[in-house]
Amino acid sequence: MDRSSIIKVIALMVTGFGIGIDFTGALMLVPAIENSFDADITSTQWVLNIYALFFAMTMVAGGRMGDMFGHRKMMLIGLSIFLFSSVMCFFSPSLDFLIGARALQGIGAGCVWPCTLAFGATRVSRPEHRAMIMGLILAGVTSGNVFGPLISGAAVNYGDWRLFFLANVVFSTISMLTALFLMQREKQHKKGEHIDFAGMAVLSIAVLLLLYGLDVGEDWGWTSVPLLSLVFVSATLFFLFPKVEKRVKEPLLLPQMMQNREFRITLGLNMFNVSAAFVGLLYFPQYMQKVLGWSTLQSALGLAPLTVLLAVGSIVSGTLYNDFGPKRLLFWGYLIATTGAVSVVVLPAGLGYFQILPGMAMIGLGATLTVGPSGTAAVCAVKPERAGLVGGLSFMTHLVYGAISVACATAIMYVVSLRSLAKQLASAGVNMSDADQKAINGSTLSTKSARAVMEKLSAAEGEMVKSAIAAAFDTGMNMAFVFAALSVSVGVVLAMMLNEEKLHKVEA
Template sequence: MERKSIVMLIALMVTGFGIGIDFTGALMLVPAIEDSFDSDITGTQWVLNIYALFFAMTMVAGGRMGDMFGHRKMMIIGLSIFLFSSIMCFVAPGLDYLIVARALQGIGAGCVWPCTLAFGATKVSKPEHRALIMGMILAGVTTGNVFGPMISGAAVTLGEWRLFFLANVVFSAISMATAIFVMEKETQHKQGERIDFAGMAILSFAVLLLLYGLDIGADWGWTSVPLLLLFFASGVLFFMFPRIEKKVPEPLLLPQLMQNREFLITLGLNMFNVSAAFVGLLYFPQYMQKVLGWSTFESALGLAPLTVLLAVGSVVSGTLYNDFGPKRLLFWGYLSATLGSASIVLMPDGLGYFQILPGMALIGLGATLTVGPSGTAAVCAVKPERAGLVGGLSFMTHLVYGAISVACATAVMYVSSLNSLGKQLKAFGIDLSLADQKAINGGTLTTDTAKAIMQKLSSTEAEKVQTAIANAFDSGMNMAFVFATVSVSFGLVLALLLDEKKLHKVEG
């Protein structure tokens, strides 16, 4: 690879690194944010979900605008939005404000990421280097995934979780500098493109209503009329989406792609690989902090078997793609992730860190063999001028389903842990109202509300309640991974159905 391509690759990896630290690093802040804003997991999950949703829904438009106006230009615009919203996160006075800021961060990242992929895919001088470059860009992201928890852990250790978002400001500024001074301007762009804002809006509202319903289901009652109407409205929007797509000039889902069975399978493979990893990234750190009593920084180090495998595996999967093809990599990756998720459910209680260690390692290995190859297969299957669009589309399905997975897993976890907590308190002879049980459910006892409840108990009762909460969290996490196991297993079936020869003739 010539020097010019190496310099460009380093610049793209720097940008990917900045995006990577934001995702996993923010996950580590969940308990600290719960304490700061007196919230619980059903509220703070939106710090992850709103970012993933807006990231996903902006990606297709960001990729298409990159095709139209230049990938470098859209990267700079996206990084500017990301930098501004990171400052908003740093100064957020409340949870709602923070969630809005995270949504803006998602919009900025959604402009940057597909254009980063497309820039790398279209500027490579030799086609055989494309898979390697895509793997290296993903390695930049996943290396950020490794360092993100350590940065957020250090911020919490210093006593201020907001410092993590100050690090976001620094890295996004560095990324902007590399885009401006290192990446060359593009002179040729795709003409006559239109952006499907109607499709984006309908799909966004459909997913948003679904996520909101899963969030408040436990409070409203799963069979309550308002909640059922909310789910019905979401279903109607999902039903309307493909019909609207048939009427717009440039739909999100291009007919020549959507009519091909193999490409649809590839999109499915971009979806289901995220369930175990997203649920693990959310709950493994909380398990270490709330059940094992580790600090945020110790939990960041404990997460390394998952994050380090993600980083190393992106490079490895990129080099293996041409030799083995996506089908074999995806099959073994999905099998590993399925076994890893199942191990969390099946491992006996009381093993401490070793209860989740095998699962973390297997889920990390599975993600390394599925995330890169599924995205690369989608991008490599189309003409270069469609690279931005398809890069955005594949990762849109990846993140939208990731957000849905987290919301579903959290709903399952919350109901299961609350039920377990009630049974244990009854067995201990401790009478707490349902409202009080909901306030302490999830394992966070350092919020103002939880402290007030615990102060009403004797020292013996408080100790029993703490034990019950830890056991309930463990039980709820296991049920969340039941959902993850079932979800990932669908990808295993799709990997077996994939026909590589037909896939690479999508636009042939």
């Protein structure tokens, strides 16, 4: 590549790095955000989920609009949204405001990411350099995934979790400047493109209602009429989604693709591989902080066995795909990830960090063998001209199911840990109201509500409560990983069902 192309690739890598740090870095902030806004895990999980959902649902539209109006223009629009929303995150006066800002960040990232890939693939250099360029952009993202927790850990250790979002401001500003001065405008755009806004709206509302139902289930009552009504509306919208897709001009899911057995299987393989990784990224840092008493920065370093494997694996998985084939990679990857999730459940809490270390390593290795290959397999299952659509669709499925997995796991974790806490307090002879138990459940005891509860207790009772909270959190986390293990194990079955010969035949 010439010097100009190298500079452009570096600029695209910086853009990818900024997106990469935002996703994993925000995970480390959950306990600090809980303390800042006096919230519990069922509320703070939205900081992750709302970003993943809006990122996923915007990505296909962002790519299409890039084709229609220019990838450089959409990159600049997306980066402007991302920059503005990062400033909003920094100044957030409440948790609801922060969640709204994170949703806006997801929209910005959803515009930037597909256009970054498209620009790298079509505008930077000659076709023979395309694979290398895409690999370098991906390396920028995965490097961000590794450094994100370290940056957020340093921000919290420095005194304020909000400082993390200044990193977003810095990298999005650099990316905007490089796009302005280094990326040339496209003079030709695709004509006659259509965006499936109806399908995206139906699917987004269905997922949002489901996530909200899982959030408020414990407060409203799992069998209450309002909650059952919410779930019914969500289920109805999921049922209507394929019917809406049949009526729009260019649906997200083309009917002829859904008639392709191998494509349906590979779409499922893109979904279930995220359960253990997403649940682990959320709960491993919290375990290290809330049970082991580690700082945010120590927890970021402790998470390295998972994040480093995810980063390295995404780069080398392409070579593994060619050498071993998708069926073998996906089967063993899903099996290893399932074993990793099970290990978290069966290893005793007395092991401390070593209770989760094998699970982190195996979940990271399992994701290495499944995330990239499942996306490649999905693209191989359809016509070459549908590769871009399917690439975005597989990643969208990946993120949406990741958000659903986190919400399900969090609902399970919260209910189980609350029951466990009540049982242990009763056994210890500590009398505490249901409201007070909810205030301290899964807490670091640094929130305003938790401190008010602890002030009512004697020193001896306080120590018993701290032990009960840690044990309850571990019990709840274990049940969250039972859900993750069951979810990931579906991928083992799907991998065995995959027919490689049909997969690599061009779609009729």
